[in-house]
Amino acid sequence: MITVIAGGVGAARFLRGLVRVVAPVDISAVVNTADDTVLHGLSISPDIDTVTYTLADEIDPERGWGLRHETWRAMGALARFEGVRPAGSAAAPTWFNLGDQDLATHFYRTARLAEGATLTEVTAEIARAFGVSLRILPMTDDRVQTRITVEGEGEISFQEYFVRRHHSVAVSGVRFDGSDTARPSVVAVAALRDATAVIIAPSNPIVSIAPVRALAGVDEILSARRDRVSAVSPIVGGAALKGPADRMLAELGHEPTVVGVAHLYAPIASTLIIDPVDAHLVDRIEAIGMRAVVVPSVMSTPEIAADLARAALAAAGIGV
Amino acid sequence: MITVIAGGVGAARFLRGLVRVVAPVDISAVVNTADDTVLHGLSISPDIDTVTYTLADEIDPERGWGLRHETWRAMGALARFEGVRPAGSAAAPTWFNLGDQDLATHFYRTARLAEGATLTEVTAEIARAFGVSLRILPMTDDRVQTRITVEGEGEISFQEYFVRRHHSVAVSGVRFDGSDTARPSVVAVAALRDATAVIIAPSNPIVSIAPVRALAGVDEILSARRDRVSAVSPIVGGAALKGPADRMLAELGHEPTVVGVAHLYAPIASTLIIDPVDAHLVDRIEAIGMRAVVVPSVMSTPEIAADLARAALAAAGIGV
Numbered sequence: 001m002i003t004v005i006a007g008g009v010g011a012a013r014f015l016r017g018l019v020r021v022v023a024p025v026d027i028s029a030v031v032n033t034a035d036d037t038v039l040h041g042l043s044i045s046p047d048i049d050t051v052t053y054t055l056a057d058e059i060d061p062e063r064g065w066g067l068r069h070e071t072w073r074a075m076g077a078l079a080r081f082e083g084v085r086p087a088g089s090a091a092a093p094t095w096f097n098l099g100d101q102d103l104a105t106h107f108y109r110t111a112r113l114a115e116g117a118t119l120t121e122v123t124a125e126i127a128r129a130f131g132v133s134l135r136i137l138p139m140t141d142d143r144v145q146t147r148i149t150v151e152g153e154g155e156i157s158f159q160e161y162f163v164r165r166h167h168s169v170a171v172s173g174v175r176f177d178g179s180d181t182a183r184p185s186v187v188a189v190a191a192l193r194d195a196t197a198v199i200i201a202p203s204n205p206i207v208s209i210a211p212v213r214a215l216a217g218v219d220e221i222l223s224a225r226r227d228r229v230s231a232v233s234p235i236v237g238g239a240a241l242k243g244p245a246d247r248m249l250a251e252l253g254h255e256p257t258v259v260g261v262a263h264l265y266a267p268i269a270s271t272l273i274i275d276p277v278d279a280h281l282v283d284r285i286e287a288i289g290m291r292a293v294v295v296p297s298v299m300s301t302p303e304i305a306a307d308l309a310r311a312a313l314a315a316a317g318i319g320v
Numbered sequence: 321m322i323t324v325i326a327g328g329v330g331a332a333r334f335l336r337g338l339v340r341v342v343a344p345v346d347i348s349a350v351v352n353t354a355d356d357t358v359l360h361g362l363s364i365s366p367d368i369d370t371v372t373y374t375l376a377d378e379i380d381p382e383r384g385w386g387l388r389h390e391t392w393r394a395m396g397a398l399a400r401f402e403g404v405r406p407a408g409s410a411a412a413p414t415w416f417n418l419g420d421q422d423l424a425t426h427f428y429r430t431a432r433l434a435e436g437a438t439l440t441e442v443t444a445e446i447a448r449a450f451g452v453s454l455r456i457l458p459m460t461d462d463r464v465q466t467r468i469t470v471e472g473e474g475e476i477s478f479q480e481y482f483v484r485r486h487h488s489v490a491v492s493g494v495r496f497d498g499s500d501t502a503r504p505s506v507v508a509v510a511a512l513r514d515a516t517a518v519i520i521a522p523s524n525p526i527v528s529i530a531p532v533r534a535l536a537g538v539d540e541i542l543s544a545r546r547d548r549v550s551a552v553s554p555i556v557g558g559a560a561l562k563g564p565a566d567r568m569l570a571e572l573g574h575e576p577t578v579v580g581v582a583h584l585y586a587p588i589a590s591t592l593i594i595d596p597v598d599a600h601l602v603d604r605i606e607a608i609g610m611r612a613v614v615v616p617s618v619m620s621t622p623e624i625a626a627d628l629a630r631a632a633l634a635a636a637g638i639g640v
Contacts, residue, residue, distance in 0.1 A: 040427035041361040041434060073391050077424035084445040091431035092424070100420045104397035104412070107360035111411035114361060125404040 002313065003028045003195035007208025008035075008047040009064045009242050010234055010299075011201035012054035015134065017305020018199075019055065021313070021320045024134040028191035030184075032203070033119065033138045034146040034176050034211035035158045039096055042106040043113055046159075047208070048123055048136060049105060056130035064242070070099035095164045120185050137191060139212045142182035146207055149173035158207065167244040171251045174206055179214040192221050197316030199309075200231035202297065204245040205264045206252065213268070222268035230271035230315035232308060233258045236297055237277040257281060262288045271315035273297065273308065291315070322633065323348045323515035327528025328355070328367040329384045329562050330554055330619075331521035332374035335454065337625020338519075339375065341633070341640045344454040348511035350504075352523070353439065353458045354466040354496050354531035355478045359416055362426040363433055366479075367528065368443055368456060369425060376450035384562070390419035415484045440505050457511060459532045462502035466527055469493035478527065487564035491571045494526055499534040512541050517636030519629075520551035522617065524565040525584045526572065533588070542588035550591035550635035552628060553578045556617055557597040577601060582608045591635035593617065593628065611635070 002022055004015060006029045015029055029051055036045045046065070053059040053067060060066050081092045098106065105126060112122040118141040127136045146158035151170045161167060184192075192198060203209055213219050222229050238257050240246040246256040254260040258274045262285045265272060272290045274281070275297035285292040295311040296304055313320055322342055324335060326349045335349055349371055356365045366385070373379040373387060380386050401412045418426065425446060432442040438461040447456045466478035471490045481487060504512075512518060523529055533539050542549050558577050560566040566576040574580040578594045582605045585592060592610045594601070595617035605612040615631040616624055633640055 039431075041363070041430035043361070067397075071391065071393050071420070073420035074394065074423040074427070077387075077421040078427060080424065080449045081428045081445070084449045085428075086437075086445070089432065089435055089437075091435060092428040100391070100393035101397035103394040103423065104400065107394070107398060108401045108405075108412040110361035111359075112409065115409055115411060117406075117409075125401070125406070129400045129404045 001026055001028065001191070001195050002197050002199065002318075003030060003191040004199045004201050005192075005203075005209055005212050006031045006047065006051060006201045007203030008032075008050040011047070011203045011208070012051045012059070013299045013305055014201045014232060014309065015051060016054055016302050017299065017307070018309035019134060020302060020306040021309050024055070024132070028135040028137055028195070030137050030139050030188045030191055030212060032208045032211050033140060034144045034179075035162070035207070036145075037157065037159050039093065039098070041110070042098075042103070043110045044098070044106050045109065045119070045123070045138070048138060049102070051136055052123075052127055052130050052132055055132045055134055058130060066097070066099045067101045070101055072097065073100050074098065074103060096159060118185075120187060135191070137185060137188045139184055139188055140182045140215055141185050142178065144179045144182045144211055144214075145177040146211060147175050147177050148207075162243075171248055174210070174248075174252070176211045176214045179211065182215060184212075184215040184218055189217065189221065192218065193225075196228070197313055197318055198222065198225070198229045199312045200229065200265060200269060202232040202234040202241055202299075204234060204240070204243055204248065205261055206245065206248045219268055226268060227270045228316050229269040230273060230293075230312045231261070231265045231269040232273045232297060232312055233261045233275070233278070235261050236275040241298065259284045259288070262290050266290050273311055273315065321346055321348065321511070321515050322517050322519065322638075323350060323511040324519045324521050325512075325523075325529055325532050326351045326367065326371060326521045327523030328352075328370040331367070331523045331528070332371045332379070333619045333625055334519075334521045334552060334629065335371060336374055336622050337619065337627070338629035339454060340622060340626040341630050344375070344452070348455040348457055348515070350457050350459050350508045350511055350532060352528045352531050353460060354464045354499075355482070355527070356465075357477065357479050359413065359418070361430070362418075362423070363430045364418070364426050365429065365439070365443070365458070368458060369422070371456055372443075372447055372450050372452055375452045375454055378450060386417070386419045387421045390421055392417065393420050394418065394423060413484075416479060438505075440507060455511070457505060457508045459504055459508055460502045460535055461505050462498065464499045464502045464531055464534075465497040466531060467495050467497050468527075482563075491568055494530070494568075494572070496531045496534045499531065502535060504532075504535040504538055509537065509541065512538065516548070517633055517638055518542065518545070518549045519632045520549065520585060520589060522552040522554040522561055522619075524554060524560070524563055524568065525581055526565065526568050539588055546588060547590045548636050549589040550593060550613075550632045551581070551585045551589040552593045552617060552632055553581045553595070553598070555581050556595040561618065579604045579608070582610050586610050593631055593635065
């Protein structure tokens with residue numbers, strides 16, 4: 001059994017490689033839910049959906065999120081309400097795009113949660129509906145919300161930062177509201193504790209992986225079996241594979257390189273997998289106490305992602 | 321000022337005629353909300369939307385509900401979840417069709433209600449978004465739910481009866497859950513009390529007009545100014561213009577004719593407008609204590625609806 005700690009797009013691409021080298025039923029993905037939001041009354045879990053849609057091969061390959069062959073008729077019709085929304089109302093935002101087919105997923109999730117199902121149960125049902133046999137596990141069934149402090153603006157939600165501001169504003173703080181009382185799900189805890197190997201996917205360390213780590217007991221589980229934990233760097237050549245991880249690292253006082261990533265992960269992981277472009281930094285990573293493994297990490301094809309997955313497994317002593 | 325008590329399709333067609341003879345800003349429609357429902361987490365007000373879309377000339381002319389040029393991509397994508405829904409779950413029903421563009425209206429309503437706006441406020445905002453200047457007033461801002469007792473099945477919701485069972489099952493009882501504590505909205509009460517004339521639209525007396533009448537004080541207001549109240553029969557030649565009103569009347573022990581309608585409305589309205597096909601029943605209507613006015617009532621064109629509206633106004637002494 002292999003467990004991957006996952007954010008959205010980067011993790012989904014890594015998992016698409018991993019399922020080529022390990023049977024999907026032997027893989028669990030513990031997925032960040034601190035980006036989850038409620039819009040139009042609908043419960044939306046962006047990272048879970050990105051992982052699900054990617055593994056179902058239904059993801060839109062250009063955008064990297066949402067479904068293929070998507071239409072945007074509901075979104076288009078929202079524009080009508082722009083002019084009548086009273087001052088102070090945030091109803092019917094048009095900045096968060098939800099495709100027409102994608103809406104059905106949110107309808108199902110929202111209705112099942114209203115019926116009392118846990119997010120873990122609903123996520124499994126949705127995965128089954130999409131024919132995905134890899135176990136997709138929300139990190140928690142409780143509510144955790146990433147809050148981003150943006151200079152000159154105060155604290156905003158993750159989606160306001162990521163989607164509405166196109167993650168183009170400077171960040172001075174990140175916290176995970178609710179994580180002091182939220183508990184990791186029982187199955188997520190078991191998946192982290194019992195896995196032969198745990199892989200931290202190439203996701204944003206600050207807003208995708210840190211919310212999982214912020215849950216009670218997670219870092220303790222990982223540090224206790226650190227030799228079984230490897231991490232894939234989401235930073236290659238000083239730049240994020242996707243999204244704002246490089247800028248966020250710098251803005252929050254970390255080195256925006258694989259060395260900065262190593263500092264963050266050294267307490268919980270024994271190995272950091274880095275791209276050949278960063279091979280000159282191996283000594284600095286090892287000085288922090290992590291082993292560095294050099295493998296091509298830019299997952300431009302599923303084959304590269306599969307090789308990367310193989311290297312991550314090998315780091316935990318698993319040959320495939 | 322003219323006030324119309326309204327259900328869905330029949331009332332909407334009548335109002336489309338009325339706005340040809342009276343300025344829309346001088347008309348209020350007090351609309352049934354007991355058919356309102358929550359599906360997929362979305363607040364849906366079918367009668368209000370039918371009235372709004374019809375007056376905006378955005379209604380689909382063939383279906384009589386929903387928007388023109390509609391698509392059904394979200395609904396189509398829901399089918400995927402049919403096979404994974406656990407026993408006992410009613411999540412993601414595919415029997416209640418919501419068009420992609422129509423969804424935007426429900427998104428806006430749901431979000432505004434969640435922000436604390438009243439249904440009256442939200443309905444006015446939506447009407448403005450659709451360019452409708454007639455005042456569309458929900459009968460109440462509180463929750464009232466029509467519950468239908470179906471033989472052999474017990475009590476079901478209005479939409480389960482009307483949409484899911486295609487109103488093809490025998491009804492043995494109707495009640496309006498919540499109407500004992502719900503209050504009619506302040507503006508609806510004022511519209512009924514202060515109007516020069518009140519017209520009961522050709523809607524189902526049992527499930528569209530009765531919920532309005534069930535609210536505290538409404539029947540008292542109408543009976544106190546009964547000479548100003550006229551009703552348009554939704555039954556023509558013993559058949560409902562639309563929907564199950566004829567069968568419902570019979571199943572619940574009423575005569576499924578204009579005479580049965582007259583019995584229901586005699587306490588609150590002085591005039592019943594009936595189609596020429598029912599002219600032979602004038603004496604029986606007048607024996608109940610209502611004046612009968614004979615005017616073509618099958619609103620196959622807006623012109624016929626306008627003539628019908630003119631007759632309803634004349635019944636209250638208003639010449640237009």
